[in-house]
Amino acid sequence: MSGFSRISLFLMVMAILLLYSCAQAPISVVSIWQKAFGGSEWDVAYSIRQTTDGGYIVAGYTESFGAGEEDVYVLKLDADGNKLWEKTFGGSGWDVAYSIQQTTDGGYIVAGYTTSFEGEGHVYVLKLDADGNKLWEKTFAGIYADRARSVQQTRDGGYIVAGFTNSFGAGGDDVYILKLDASGDLEWEKTFGGTLDDMADSVQQTRDDGYIVAGHTCSFASSDVYVIKLNGDGYEEWHRVIGDEHYYESANCIQLTGDGGYIIAGYTASETGWRDFYILKLDASGDLEWEKTFGGDRDDEAYSIQQTSDGGYIVAGYTTSFGAGEEDVYVLKLDADGNKLWEKTFGEEYSDEAYSIQQTNDEGYIVAGYTESFGAGSRDVYVLKLDKYGNTGSYPQ
Template sequence: MSNIQIINENIPKGIAMINDLKIDTRKFNNRKKALTGFTIVELLIVIVIIGILAAITIVSYIGISKKATEASLTSDLDGAKRQLELYKTEHETYPTSLDENKCPTAPENDTKYCLKNKDFIYTTTDNGLTYILRLTKSGITFEVTNSTGPTEKSETAVAAVSFLKTWGNLADDSGTSLAKTNDGGYIMSGHTKSYGAGGADAFIAKYTADGNLSWSRTWGGAGSDWGLSLIQTSDGGYAMAGKTESYGAGGADAFIAKYTADGNLSWSRTWGGTKSEYSVSLIQTSDSGYAMVGYTNSYGAGVADAFISKFTADGNLSWSRTWGGTDSDYGNKLIQTSDGGYMMSGSTSSYADGSAFIAKYTVDGNLSWSRTWGDVGKDSSFQSLIQTSDGGYAMAGYTRSYGAGDLDAFIAKYTVDGNLSWSRTWGGTVEDYGASLIRTSDGGFAMSGETGSYGVGYHDAFIAKYTVDGSLLWSRTWGSAGYENASSLIQTIDGGYAVAGVTYIHGHESAYIAKLTADGSINNCPLSMCQAPTATVSSPVATVTSPTATVSSPVATVTSPTVITTSPTVIIINAIPEPAPEMTITFSNQELYVAYPGVNHTACKEWTVPNGKQIKGFLVSQATESNFDFFTVSLDGVEKYKKSGTSTDEFVDTSAAPGTALKACTSADGSAQSGYGGEVTGVLYN
């Protein structure tokens, strides 16, 4: 029986109840009739019955609304499934990737089979033999696969997996960009001083869906090279952009590096002049080429100009454009818009005395319009940019102009023509930065960055979830006593989130990848690391201008360097402390305690499990100088633990690869210290 039938049948029943009650009450109230023909008691009864009917109507409406949402989800997924089947009929496999308009880009570009809704979350495995397609509306999630029809996904089953894992070694390593891969995993880029050929090398690292590292690759030379932006390409491979001091024409050049799906380097290109250039954001374009933005000191009108450059699929330069004035201007983020053109965001000191800006371009790189955001004499910067479902744009960054503290993170929403719809700040009394912004499957937004106002350390990473109209739903922070950020944010196939960034959780700078649940949490994360702050928010009326920027079309120097690459064996540590089981043996005589060994020395102790048993885990406590002195534990010669700083009773699980012999070492640098070291306090074995 439908909800409408229930309403129609309940209305006459309610009227009949009123009539029955009128007859009964006349026995007691026949002398107290009002001019209306009803007694006071009768009127009260009528009001009660009307309230009951209204409640029935509201409940029924909610039921109808849910059913309407479910019907809409089913219809959209059925339509998308038909498109995917048609694509497979023509191209023999399902698409292995979709662009931001949900049009197939690999193995073949084909706009005939674009999916109707841009909010679909699509993932494929086995090189296009299977797929999962998910859609969320009004908090309800349905999914369809190549072998099943639309089914609702229970809330408890969505985004249950979480982890936080670091990447790196003793030197400084930083994660800067994160992307989803077609197999449901992740790819991260950044720069490393622990591995590679030079002072710092760019790197890419491939992960499975559950956070296990598949492989890592470094890119660089004798100088300092950074990976700043990373994408998966339509052929299943990857492309990274950044800055290089090892190759190119000047002090630093922008670069693009193209990789196969297995992480083998296909080609590299540098872009620049005699001074310095950085590439900060890279996209693959609808023609399978590439476009990047950043800043240049070699070309343009001022000290530094923002630039956008377009390349073919083979890495040949098509055109370049600069944007700026007489001062310093920086391009930070690039997207391709639904009309085939481009949108760049960044920061400008040439216009509005220091503001954020957005600039709209045609498909050929001609400037259509520009807008600044921010107050006079202040400094704001858009660090992230997306196109919204209504064709407009949303940007995130940081502002000195508005908010509660020295710096606040912010989101600003624009119409398709560049008119400001609304702005929101997020922060506290100290410094808070917005670094990455995404549109979520429910139509809202999520922003990540770093906060000095909330959390447990100097600066903590944060994520904040918003509705479609910019209302804050929740905020989460995570970190250590040192510095953390969340420089890159994506939504995962299960409705959760993943971020990449920098952490000092081991006492030195490490890159990390974190998988969050749908509410931004990390399972089993202690309050000493993870918190849920109540952030101060505001809705400022921001100053907006439409500057006439100076543009140029420079002929940049492009080179194709032969780059040094390595495939390092990287130390991966689960940064969330695991609950420690009861140890088989607890050391009482400091069997594996290694004190401070003296300047520039390393001291070690060894212990072998008796009777051929297998070591399944161990407990570690330490107090060493952060960033400089380290405590290391190896099992059968394989390093299982390495940290600086302080840690108490941290459990290291080795059950996946057990062994028989532990070696604990404390190493020191050239600065004299005393009175501390590291210790294995207990061992789990069978």
């Protein structure tokens, strides 16, 4: 055999071996899908988190199932969005969950409000085991309306809860922060604000074992973003009021960033009433580094934000400026400086909104809210799994 023939044969064998090895190599497939859950009435998700088994835990409320007018609704999904179990909690009144998190014991902590007990409404906190069974429930309130909007397990095994109270404080609604121990018993509670309405929508434990809280204030401005830094005992270290005197601003979510600062998502509205996504980056001292607005000529509001593994941010909410229907799920990917990399809308003819988003282990995103365009009822829980570019599966039936 000539030298040329031997070289040709060698190259052909190597090509075959290379093709075979590529065929045998595992291919990583990112799961993308959309699902709707619920019955014939209104069912809404306010919070979703990926769980340690690769699935998801969802919380909100249901009017289709349960004992009362509205009940806390918790769903466990597998990695492909199939329902593993669902649970309802509450009494004969209105009971709603706004926040859920998996806890270090594999169970879940849930926070919201209940009107099934005495008073106009109580902060409602539930601890569930890994199968969704209730281990304990706690209510906290005075005689008027009190709500929890955010909960997080703390490093000491307890919980930090944020919302608002009309029962205590200086006047109107006040920011209401509660620190609970691992059994749900109250360690301390604090109120913040002035004589008008002041509310908290989001809380996170900080690296120094204090807490960062975000919401809005009408006591210190016409209606502006309100950020409070607390120490570990709940005493204020500083606060910031951010906004324009000719606009109305509110923060719906705050998260820690890798540089020690904070990222905030909410809305800004002109005096004409139309809202835009409002994204703010603060440094560790609470000073504004940059702010961005996104949206069109109608209402657009951001409810959830998280820093992503590339240093940028993923944001979710709703839009009435773009999309196919009355309101559509609106997801934005931003770079580290808040510049828009891409945007996506999801939904069809009717109202569809997102209240919660999180980056997943496969670099994609999980989104939850509600849909009126799909599902079994007038409003159903809506869960979307996206890839890293915002692509998803076909609409649910």
